[in-house]
Amino acid sequence: MIRTTALVKRYGGVTAVDGVDLDVREGDRYGFLGPNGSGKTTTVRMLLGLVLATSGSIELLGQPMPRRAGRVLPEVGALVEGPAAYGHLSGRANLQLLDAAGRGGSRRTRRARIDAALEQVGLAAVGRRPVKAYSLGMRQRLGLAAALLRSPRLLVLDEPTNGLDPQGIREVRELLLQLNREGTTVFLSSHLLAEIEALCTRVGVVDRGRLVLQDELSVVQAPTGRVEVRTADGPLAARLLGARVEDVQDDRLLVRTADAAALNAELVTGGVRVAGLAPERRTLEDAVVAVTSAGSDRVAS
Amino acid sequence: MIRAELRKLLRRPRTWVSIALLAALPTLVAVFVAVRDVAPRPGTGPAFLSAILENGALFPAAALAIVLPLFLPVAVAVVAGDAIAGEAQAGTLRYLLVRPVSRTRLLVAKLVATVAYTMLAVVVVAAVAYVVGTNLFGSSPLPSVSGSTLSSRDAALRTALTVLYVGWSMLGVAALALFLSTVTDSPLAAVLGAIALLVTSGVLVQLEAASTVQPYLPTRYWLAFVDLFRTPVLWRDVVRGTLLQGVYVLAFLTAAWANFATKDVKS
Incomplete structure (x- = not known):
């Protein structure tokens, strides 16, 4: 589903992503772990064609990115670095605008799809309230609804439980498990070990732009x-x-x-x-700490 | 995508507030002139204003001359400068792009929405001014700037041409602000940048020492639409203005596209 080869992104002299070879297979629940500033978000942005790679190649659903973005992305649902919506419009109006903005979402089924997505994330009864009156958790749910709108084959989610209470986190986890059972591949990027441990079947760990570990969770947690x-x-x-x-x-x-x-x-x-x-x-935490260095947001004296 | 952008524009309170304010300014001027019954002496004050006491039908042209130097370009710059940078600041740009909307298509949709806003603003200003003008000052056969009279059909045609010309002039501003909007993630910076360039151009147009560059300044021919009300119509400056704006529009749109198509979206 996702395959990158020697993916590199340089900003001037800084190498944000340094030769990452991701391998996410169909049906995986893949956990993408790494400390802040390790290149996680840059990698996710490259996968989605927002940031252009300096070198290396990306394949999404078997098609080269970003060249085939128009073909591939309608089948991908994404939540990148927090949700975003037009504050003066209602959640429903936001989903309508987003769905109408591009291809791959039939107009006839739009209403039904929006209703279904809002229902899935627990926002069915939210009504006409403008998004600026939403809580952080509700915005997060709306962002998830937007990602689910076209029943994607692949979900790319960056910190999807951010701002949710424990109840909400469990709901989202159960939703993702259910979608995964129905055949959706889930790519989850997070710095929360517990979240990845509770949900994922495979993990990849990045540190300072390098992929330092990529394996089945059961192997990582070996006796x-x-x-x-x-x-x-x-x-x-x-x-x-x-x-x-x-x-x-x-x-x-x-x-x-x-x-x-x-x-x-x-x-x-x-x-x-x-x-x-x-x-x-071995706990996932032990494994991660063993292969990563101190957080890159830490400034040594 | 274009329809979605237009819907976005029309559902935004800002659109209607700014257009209402644009139409209110000439109305305010008209009320003052009507109450005191004193118009500026010919040759002073905004174009056409001296003539409106005799004929209210000339007021749409006068109204456009009132909002053209500053108010209208600022409003257009705000809408165009917000186009990409505003989405970037709100974070919605990344969701549009992964929806996916091709970057070229997004830019075109934003341009169309900006043009729609500009034309809407210009037409509303002209229409409100027509109603206000004919009610406050009455309408009689229109005297042209050159002294002879114009039939009302002729006058309407010239006013329509004026609306188009002013709209076209504003397109240069829109293209400039749109380009800046692709450069920065701050809509304020894009709007300010566009206004700064216009103010610079406005100052140089007044400055005799800058006469060598004046024919190329974006604001140089903005008020040339006055010539449309002469008999016979004096086309020279209008044509030059149209062509010059065309060059600016093309240059800035190309720059906007070249920049945005390969830009890393990190917002």
Whole structure:
């Protein structure tokens, strides 16, 4: 669905995006992660033809961009760096104007499509209120509705839950999961690890303009080969296991072993009261921190 | 896209407020002249104003002469300068472009909307002035600037030509402001830039020392429409003005297109 090859964007002497090879497959829920200023937004803008790449190539839905933008973009729904609308018009009027502005949205079905999109994002009853009277969350929902208007095959969303309350975040997540089940590929750019972890199947991590990690989420969160044991008999367990214990914190021990079940049996036989035992998995946060540098918005003294 | 732009223009309160103000200024002038029954002496004050006491039908031309030097070009510059930069500032430009609307098409639609606004403003000013003029001053056979009288059909034709000429003159302003609008993301900067250039041109037109460049200044032939009311019509300046504006329109539109078509949209 999205494939970039050696994508580079330079602004004068600054290289914002430096050789990014994205690979988003059909049906993916792809999480695009990176600290602020890492080149995330510039990449998204290049995908959509807003910013022109210095070098490298982009393919969207199998077609070269931005050359085939007129053909490709009607099948793409996008939310880029926050929603935007004409404040003096109602949400519905904004969607009408946007849909009428380009091709690929039949006039006969416009009303029905707008109603359906507003319903999907939970704005069905918003009425004729002008957008300037909307809350941030409502604007975000309106932006999502605009992205969904033509039932796109690919959704490119930049921070889509910005400004939503926890309830709203869950609603949007469920909406995206449902759309994905129905066949929409979702490309989600965010700096919120939890959001990506809760929603995505694949992740790409950018740092200082480079793609430093791109893999299935399940692979990124692979077991570390250690087992976490919780017990009140810490000293006893440590004596029993000897050098296999790699770390002890209060009632929590990290034990290197491939077989959690055997470890459990050994501990119980040894008289250790085990309160909890589970293979340790790498968190997405660990993986990201391991491959990225300090936030690029941090200014060292 | 063009229809969407026109709808956007017409649904905007600013459009109607500015046109109402444009029509109100000449009306205010007419009321003062009618109440005191004193018109400026011939050769002073805005063109035609000295003649309106005898004939109200001349007031549309006088009204255009009143708004032409400053008010009308500022209004046109505001609309055209806001065209792209305003969308960029509001963030709606990126959503239009990924809708997708081709950049050339967007620029053309913005131009059409600006022309529609300009013509609407000029026609409303002329129409309101006609109603105000004939009611306050009555209408009699129109004396031409050269002294002979004009039939009312002839006068209407000349007024229509004036409307077109003024509209065309404003198109140069529109093209300039539209170009600046593609350069900056701040509509204020685009509008100010356009006005600054017009004021510069206006100053140089008055300055005798600048006589070598005067024939090429954008504002030089704006008031040439006065010649349309002479018998016979004095075409020379009107034609020159039309051609000169044509060159400016073409140059600025080409520049606007060249800049916008390959611009990184980061707003």
